[in-house]
Amino acid sequence: MKSSCSKKILFFVTEDWFVCSHWLPLILGARDMGFDVVVVTRTNKHAEKIRLHGVKVIPFEISRRGTNIFREVMTVLRLLEIYRIEKPDIVHHVAMKPMVYGSLVAHLMRIPLTVNWVAGMGWLFISNTWRARIIQLLVRKVLGVLLHGTEVIVENKDDEAVLRNIGISARQLHLIRGAGVDTLQYSPSPEPQGVPLVVLPARMLWDKGVGEFVEAAAQLKKRGVCARFVLVGEPDDDNPASVPGQQLASWQGDGVVEWWGRREDMPHVLAQSQIVCLPSYREGLPKSLLEAASCGRPIVTTDVPGCREVVRDGDNGILVEARNPGALANALGKLLADCELRERMGRRGREQVMSEFSQEKIAAQVLSLYREAIL
Numbered sequence: 001m002k003s004s005c006s007k008k009i010l011f012f013v014t015e016d017w018f019v020c021s022h023w024l025p026l027i028l029g030a031r032d033m034g035f036d037v038v039v040v041t042r043t044n045k046h047a048e049k050i051r052l053h054g055v056k057v058i059p060f061e062i063s064r065r066g067t068n069i070f071r072e073v074m075t076v077l078r079l080l081e082i083y084r085i086e087k088p089d090i091v092h093h094v095a096m097k098p099m100v101y102g103s104l105v106a107h108l109m110r111i112p113l114t115v116n117w118v119a120g121m122g123w124l125f126i127s128n129t130w131r132a133r134i135i136q137l138l139v140r141k142v143l144g145v146l147l148h149g150t151e152v153i154v155e156n157k158d159d160e161a162v163l164r165n166i167g168i169s170a171r172q173l174h175l176i177r178g179a180g181v182d183t184l185q186y187s188p189s190p191e192p193q194g195v196p197l198v199v200l201p202a203r204m205l206w207d208k209g210v211g212e213f214v215e216a217a218a219q220l221k222k223r224g225v226c227a228r229f230v231l232v233g234e235p236d237d238d239n240p241a242s243v244p245g246q247q248l249a250s251w252q253g254d255g256v257v258e259w260w261g262r263r264e265d266m267p268h269v270l271a272q273s274q275i276v277c278l279p280s281y282r283e284g285l286p287k288s289l290l291e292a293a294s295c296g297r298p299i300v301t302t303d304v305p306g307c308r309e310v311v312r313d314g315d316n317g318i319l320v321e322a323r324n325p326g327a328l329a330n331a332l333g334k335l336l337a338d339c340e341l342r343e344r345m346g347r348r349g350r351e352q353v354m355s356e357f358s359q360e361k362i363a364a365q366v367l368s369l370y371r372e373a374i375l
Helices: 016-032 047-051 069-086 096-109 130-146 157-165 210-222 245-254 266-271 287-294 325-336 339-356 359-374
Strands: 008-015 036-042 056-059 090-094 113-118 151-154 173-175 197-201 228-232 258-261 275-278 299-302 317-320
Touching: 008 016, 008 069, 008 096, 016 036, 016 047, 016 090, 016 359, 036 069, 047 056, 069 096, 090 096, 096 113, 096 130, 113 359, 151 157, 157 173, 197 210, 197 266, 197 287, 210 228, 210 325, 245 258, 266 287, 275 287, 275 325, 287 299, 287 339, 299 325, 317 325, 325 339
Parallel strands: 008 036, 008 090, 036 056, 090 113, 113 151, 151 173, 197 228, 197 275, 228 258, 275 299, 299 317
Antiparallel strands: none
16 A cells, blocks of 8 residues: 655666566565666666656666776766655665675765665675775775665675674664565475476576586486486676586586576576575575575575575475585485475475565665655
8 A cells, every 4th residue: 555755766686587587576566566677777678667667767887897986986976966866765676786886985975774685795705806805895985984874784694794703783784585576486296296496596606506516416316216317597787706607508408417597587587496406505585495495395405605595404405505515416416316305395395485574574674764764
């Protein structure tokens, strides 16, 4: 039911597909509260879907990998002009670059409320290269300054600890576990008959554990395990950890894994699977695992920040050590050999999502921040 708050909220998210895959329920919740809603994002194929919901979309070119100082300064100046024209009462930034650039502009424009959503700490906090370590030190210092006076949402306790260490106060921090999942769209179905299917649904990044998944698949096939192993997702050229398309095609040509690319019908993909796997090095809180659990599928993932927020080892899935293909192969082999265990873990995953991770529960927590700001 709509209420009249006569306020404007601006969401700044890097990509329009990310808006649709994760944040649309929250955006529509803000609209239904009576906010005038604006979304600033790089547009590709999904902008019209956002506009159809009565939301204004402002196309905004931003490179998540950009390091050209002149271009980055121009990006900030373009954002400053948008904020000056739109005059939002609340700005909500999602992920690292929108947080940094958006918070800087919000401070300059004296926006009444700035909300920053930390959707994982990203490549900088995983990579051990000297370049990444130097940039990480700079980012920590910058965040400590720019996030001061803003409301900061984190998806797991590990990221919360990182932000406390750089000076973000406990009063500013809000632990909200992910973007939630549509439990009607992602609903349980019986296991399909035939050769078992193991799915890794993610962007094709090395730090999603794609290489370890391929190696684990190869090990299991050498053991004579009959199963299909599928990568579902596409490379991300803006991410330094992107797996080249040629490599993905080579793996498929060798017959170790199948590469299905990006799919828009993920409920159907998950319904075809027996097991969902994400051997990531670090996450915020992976929505792909929430969707798998909501569909009643057991999960094999790594004991790292974000992933262990979803999977309880031995209950709704199995946790393994990151960067360990042998441990991953053993966990997958255990589930492939035990249909009853898969079914039990799938049921427990669905129960957990219904009680903790529905998109309605998650959106209500964020909307309460907005509600307090306008009262």
